[in-house]
Amino acid sequence: MLFPVFLIVFMLAALFFFYSTVVSYIEKEKRAASSFFVFGFVLLLFLLGTVFLSPSIQQIIAVVFLGLIFVSFVLFFFQKPYFKKKENIVPRGNIDERDTMFSRDQLEPGSKKFKEYYQRHPEHKEKDDAFRKLPGLLSEDSMFYEPDLFAAADANFKIIEKNRPFVDGPPGESNEKHDPEELSLYLKELAKKYGAYSTGITRLKNYHLYSYRGRKHNYGQPVENNHEFALAFTVEMNRDFIRNAPNACCILESSQKYVDSGIIANLVAQYLRDQGYPARAHIDGEYEVVCPLVARDANLGEIGRMGLLMTPKLGPMVRIAVVTTSAPLVEDRKNEDLSVVDFCRICKKCAEVCPSQAIAFTDRKEIKGVTRWQINQEACFTYWCKAGTDCARCVSVCPFAHPDNFLHNVVRYGIRNSKMFQKFALKMDNLIYGRKPARLKLPKWNRNDREE
Ligand code: SF4
Numbered sequence: 001m002l003f004p005v006f007l008i009v010f011m012l013a014a015l016f017f018f019y020s021t022v023v024s025y026i027e028k029e030k031r032a033a034s035s036f037f038v039f040g041f042v043l044l045l046f047l048l049g050t051v052f053l054s055p056s057i058q059q060i061i062a063v064v065f066l067g068l069i070f071v072s073f074v075l076f077f078f079q080k081p082y083f084k085k086k087e088n089i090v091p092r093g094n095i096d097e098r099d100t101m102f103s104r105d106q107l108e109p110g111s112k113k114f115k116e117y118y119q120r121h122p123e124h125k126e127k128d129d130a131f132r133k134l135p136g137l138l139s140e141d142s143m144f145y146e147p148d149l150f151a152a153a154d155a156n157f158k159i160i161e162k163n164r165p166f167v168d169g170p171p172g173e174s175n176e177k178h179d180p181e182e183l184s185l186y187l188k189e190l191a192k193k194y195g196a197y198s199t200g201i202t203r204l205k206n207y208h209l210y211s212y213r214g215r216k217h218n219y220g221q222p223v224e225n226n227h228e229f230a231l232a233f234t235v236e237m238n239r240d241f242i243r244n245a246p247n248a249c250c251i252l253e254s255s256q257k258y259v260d261s262g263i264i265a266n267l268v269a270q271y272l273r274d275q276g277y278p279a280r281a282h283i284d285g286e287y288e289v290v291c292p293l294v295a296r297d298a299n300l301g302e303i304g305r306m307g308l309l310m311t312p313k314l315g316p317m318v319r320i321a322v323v324t325t326s327a328p329l330v331e332d333r334k335n336e337d338l339s340v341v342d343f344c345r346i347c348k349k350c351a352e353v354c355p356s357q358a359i360a361f362t363d364r365k366e367i368k369g370v371t372r373w374q375i376n377q378e379a380c381f382t383y384w385c386k387a388g389t390d391c392a393r394c395v396s397v398c399p400f401a402h403p404d405n406f407l408h409n410v411v412r413y414g415i416r417n418s419k420m421f422q423k424f425a426l427k428m429d430n431l432i433y434g435r436k437p438a439r440l441k442l443p444k445w446n447r448n449d450r451e452e
C-alpha cells in the first residue's frame, strides 16, 4: 500500500535532482550540474531495483524511507527558529568618512590635510604608508591589469563623477499633496522600473549619517542632513563577472553597478524634488549616509561576516544606493530574522578565501554599540592596491550569492527556518559547489585569464 507512495515521493525527488542539474547547467556550475545528475541517476537506479523486490521487502523499504523523509521534513522545516532575537542595532556615534580607506587613499603626502589626519590618527600611518607604496586601483602595474577592462571600469568611474552634480538641488514648487502610503509604493516601483532589485524605506536616523565628509571635494565638511526618510535600494551584480574575482572583470562589474545605482538614485531624487520635496541621492563618492546601515534598517537584509549587506535573495551580490527626502513616506517594518547571521557563524567561506585575511573567523563583537562583524579594512584595501581591482573574492564564494530562483530559494527557506538545515545546507554547498567554487566561464571578449 505504501510502496506506490514511496515510489512517487522518490520519483519526485529524482525529478528535483534532474531539474537542479538543468538549472546548474544554465548557471554554468559544471560541478553542481554533474553532482545533481549523479544524485538523480543513483536514486533512479535504486528505485528501479526496488521494483523487482518481494512485496514484503518493498513494504519495509517504503516504511523506513517514508519515515525518514517525514522525520527530516519535520526537523528541517518545522524546527521553529530560536535565533530570532532582539539585538542592539543602534550604533553609538557616527562614522567619520575621513576614516574610510577611499578618503585616506586620496590624502596627498605632505599636504595640510595629510598632516592633520595623521596627527589625529597616528595609528593609521604605518598601514597607510604601506598601501601607498603599491600600484593602486586600476594601475598598469597591478596584479590583474587588463588594459581594456580597466579602461572600461575607468570610464564608469568618470561617468559617476559626471553624475555627482545631480545628487542634490532645490525642490520645485509643486503644491500637490501625496498620500504617504501611495508615494512610498510609487517610489519603490519607480526605482524597480529603473533597474533596482529590492527597495525599502526607513526613517533617517542620526547614526545613518557620516559625521564629516571625506572625499577630495568636500573633505572635512560636517554632514548636515535633516531629511526624515531614506529610500534604500539594491541593484544586482552579474554573477559570472563576480565569480571571476579578483580578476579585472570584477571592477568592471562593480563600477558599472555604481553607475546604474547612481543613475537610479539621481532619477528618484529628481522626481521627488519635482514634486516639491527636498531630496538627495547618495551615490558613489557622494555619500552622506552609510548605505549598508540604511539598507539594513530599511529591511533589505542584515550585515554578514564580510561586513556587507546580506540580502535574503542575492546575499552580498548587490550594490546599494540611497535617496534621503522630506517627502511623507511610510517606513518598512524591520524583519527580526537573523538566520543569515547564524549561517555566517558556521560558514566562514569568505574568511577562508580572503587573500588578505581581512575577514574574521571569530564571532561578532560589539563595535560602537552594535554587535557585528567588521573586516580589517586596511588589509582589504591594501590587497586592492596590489590587485588593481576591488577584489570581491569574498562575495564570489558566498553561498547566499546564488541566483534568485526556485532551487536556491528552497534552500534559503530551510536556512531561515531551521538551524539543522543550515548545517546540512552548508555541507551540501561545500560538496556541490566546493569550498572554493570554481570560476564561471565568461564571454570571449572578456580577457580574464590570470591566476591569483
Ligand atoms: S561566505 Fe559564508 S560566512 Fe561569509 S558572508 Fe557568505 S554566508 Fe556569511
Ligand code: SF4
Residues within 6 Å of the ligand: 306, 353, 354, 355, 356, 357, 358, 359, 375, 379, 380, 381, 383, 384, 390, 391, 392, 393, 394, 395
Ligand atoms: S574584497 Fe577581497 S581582500 Fe577584501 S575582504 Fe573581500 S576577499 Fe578579502
